[in-house]
Amino acid sequence: xxxxIYALRRALQAVPVIILIMIGTFLLLKLxxxxxxxxxxxxxxxxxAEFIARLRAEYGLDQPVWVQLWRYxxxxxxxxxxxxxxxxxPVAEVLLDRIGTTLMLMIASLFFAFTxxxxxxxxxxxxxxxxxxxxxxxxxxxxxATPSFFLSLMMIVLxxxxxxxxxxxxxxxxxxxxxxxxxxxxxxxxxVMPTAALSLIYLAFxxxxxxxxxxxxxxxxxxxxxxxxGAGEGRLMFHHIMRxxxxxxxxxxxxxFSTLLGGSVVVESVFSLPGLGNLAYKSVIQRDMNTLxxxxxxxxxxxxxxxxxxxLLYARLDSRIELA
Amino acid sequence: xTLVDAADLPPEDSRLRVFWRRYRRNRxxxxxxxxxxAVILMALVAGIYEPVDPLRRAGDPLAxxxxxxxxxxxxxQLGRDILAGILHGARISLMIGVVATSISIxxxxxxxxxxxxxGGWVDDVLMRVTExxxxxxxxxxLLALVAILxxxxxxxxLAIGIVSWTAPARLARAEFMSLRNREFVEAARNLGVGDxxxxxxxxxxxxxxxxxxxxxxxxxxxxxxxSALAFLGLGDPNYASWGNMIGQGRAVLRDSFYxxxxxxxxxxxxxxxxxxxxEGLNEVLNPRQKKG
Numbered sequence: 001x002x003x004x005i006y007a008l009r010r011a012l013q014a015v016p017v018i019i020l021i022m023i024g025t026f027l028l029l030k031l032x033x034x035x036x037x038x039x040x041x042x043x044x045x046x047x048x049a050e051f052i053a054r055l056r057a058e059y060g061l062d063q064p065v066w067v068q069l070w071r072y073x074x075x076x077x078x079x080x081x082x083x084x085x086x087x088x089x090p091v092a093e094v095l096l097d098r099i100g101t102t103l104m105l106m107i108a109s110l111f112f113a114f115t116x117x118x119x120x121x122x123x124x125x126x127x128x129x130x131x132x133x134x135x136x137x138x139x140x141x142x143x144x145a146t147p148s149f150f151l152s153l154m155m156i157v158l159x160x161x162x163x164x165x166x167x168x169x170x171x172x173x174x175x176x177x178x179x180x181x182x183x184x185x186x187x188x189x190x191x192v193m194p195t196a197a198l199s200l201i202y203l204a205f206x207x208x209x210x211x212x213x214x215x216x217x218x219x220x221x222x223x224x225x226x227x228x229x230g231a232g233e234g235r236l237m238f239h240h241i242m243r244x245x246x247x248x249x250x251x252x253x254x255x256x257f258s259t260l261l262g263g264s265v266v267v268e269s270v271f272s273l274p275g276l277g278n279l280a281y282k283s284v285i286q287r288d289m290n291t292l293x294x295x296x297x298x299x300x301x302x303x304x305x306x307x308x309x310x311x312l313l314y315a316r317l318d319s320r321i322e323l324a
Numbered sequence: 325x326t327l328v329d330a331a332d333l334p335p336e337d338s339r340l341r342v343f344w345r346r347y348r349r350n351r352x353x354x355x356x357x358x359x360x361x362a363v364i365l366m367a368l369v370a371g372i373y374e375p376v377d378p379l380r381r382a383g384d385p386l387a388x389x390x391x392x393x394x395x396x397x398x399x400x401q402l403g404r405d406i407l408a409g410i411l412h413g414a415r416i417s418l419m420i421g422v423v424a425t426s427i428s429i430x431x432x433x434x435x436x437x438x439x440x441x442x443g444g445w446v447d448d449v450l451m452r453v454t455e456x457x458x459x460x461x462x463x464x465x466l467l468a469l470v471a472i473l474x475x476x477x478x479x480x481x482l483a484i485g486i487v488s489w490t491a492p493a494r495l496a497r498a499e500f501m502s503l504r505n506r507e508f509v510e511a512a513r514n515l516g517v518g519d520x521x522x523x524x525x526x527x528x529x530x531x532x533x534x535x536x537x538x539x540x541x542x543x544x545x546x547x548x549x550x551s552a553l554a555f556l557g558l559g560d561p562n563y564a565s566w567g568n569m570i571g572q573g574r575a576v577l578r579d580s581f582y583x584x585x586x587x588x589x590x591x592x593x594x595x596x597x598x599x600x601x602x603e604g605l606n607e608v609l610n611p612r613q614k615k616g
Contacts, residue, residue, distance in 0.1 A: 145596040284471040
């Protein structure tokens with residue numbers, strides 16, 4: 001029961017943040033040059049002043065700002081992000097079409113970065129200050145400094161252009177009409193380079209944090225006790241050290257998710273994946289503010305959900321945390 | 325332990341020399357300083373090497389590197405000298421790093437100081453705002469701000485500052501919370517020193533070291549953010565930028581990948597220098613934090 005109450009309380013804490021984000025996106029919309037009616041009229045190729053005024057009244061744009069904000073928030077709360085004048089569809093539908101690809105890329109990248117980062121970090125800490133450690137730590141620094149778009153291009157040169165192992169762009173081979181297993185393999189092959197490009201910088205984060213975390217935990221008394229009782233080095237690592245050393249890394253998992261979503265803008269654009277990030281980039285080029293703000297709001301909701309889940313996971317993993 | 329004991333030092337040693345003595349113990353940090361020096365040098369000689377315009381046509385398009393000494397690193401598809409772009413790009417990257425970081429640290433410290441010093445509802449409100457900014461994916465917010473403000477370089481710098489102040493704010497808040505009830509602050513308060521003076525003259529100097537260390541992280545982040553914007557073609561077209569050069573190189577990737585490779589290496593070295601610098605500063609300024 002205390003776990004449920006904790007979850008509920010934690011969920012309630014998100015409400016003011018969501019409201020602030022709504023107000024923020026509303027402000028951005030107001031700051032942007034032109035409003036919905038300007039876009040509509042531009043779409044129709046011009047209209048007379050009286051008609052424009054009537055349209056404004058119809059959309060509630062003649063109301064005081066507070067009333068507009070309230071209506072805007074009610075609409076957003078029901079995931080109604082308005083109309084996209086570029087895609088001639090409700091924004092919510094455009095987003096729904098693309099969120100799957102982005103989530104797939106996120107999950108694959110996070111999984112790859114997390115497992116490899118944790119493993120490399122643990123190895124580096126295990127052999128602290130040796131050649132292996134120096135090599136891994138240097139690699140981590142270089143990964144951190146490499147922009148994902150640059151890495152993407154260099155991978156394309158090597159793996160797609162010269163070696164011809166991997167497809168250059170897109171999410172599937174369009175002309176092939178694969179079905180069943182072939183389809184999944186095809187999609188997976190298309191996702192290899194984007195996943196690698198996106199996860200490298202996070203791999204560096206996890207690696208560094210895991211290394212220092214393992215070093216810290218390995219000095220604690222209970223580890224010495226376990227060693228004195230004759231636990232082998234392997235068992236010591238997996239059974240005793242790793243469990244506690246992973247805690248700060250799990251926290252980072254949630255915290256980095258919003259940066260990861262931001263990074264997908266660049267990677268999805270390079271590999272022309274039909275996801276939210278690519279959509280965000282196109283919306284900026286095409287001045288589609290409704291879609292852009294919809295993406296901001298939707299991705300914020302995704303980030304909050306992930307943070308919420310990692311918090312719950314953390315509370316489960318670390319029994320020292322008081323739930324009440 | 326090779327810790328320098330304060331008593332062992334000759335008394336005339338300035339703080340700067342003590343600082344340098346501690347700093348140079350970390351060889352990686354010294355390498356970072358050398359790399360940074362090289363980048364600054366690149367920015368300085370940019371005007372000597374190419375005083376007119378790095379974006380002008382300097383030779384035949386797509387000349388290979390190390391062939392013609394008029395264009396040592398080759399040219400891109402429009403015949404622009406890559407070396408000139410690299411040197412002038414160093415200027416832009418450093419300028420953006422420094423100015424955007426100043427903006428970000430100023431906003432962050434102001435927010436964090438108020439939240440940590442006053443506590444209560446001020447803290448609640450400011451922390452919710454910080455959380456909101458942390459929740460929105462920063463690059464998407466950056467795109468939105470650039471779409472609204474426009475791609476002029478001043479606006480890009482401002483936008484980068486706006487999307488990256490949350491971490492320094494949290495750092496400053498934690499420092500202020502732990503310092504606000506210390507004895508020296510209480511003493512000053514009892515002497516009748518006002519809030520503003522307490523914040524700026526008593527607490528701030530003690531709260532700054534971790535924030536200064538973090539500045540190197542923001543500097544690296546700002547350079548990466550700008551290069552990503554420029555790569556997508558959303559940077560200021562009037563200036564040579566490494567990100568933009570990589571974006572141009574994308575079109576000729578198949579046959580002339582060096583057009584993208586050279587500016588990419590420049591970004592990596594610059595960001596690496598800031599990371600190493602930050603680690604060195606961290607060891608000198610926050611010696612308690614890390615033993616290993």
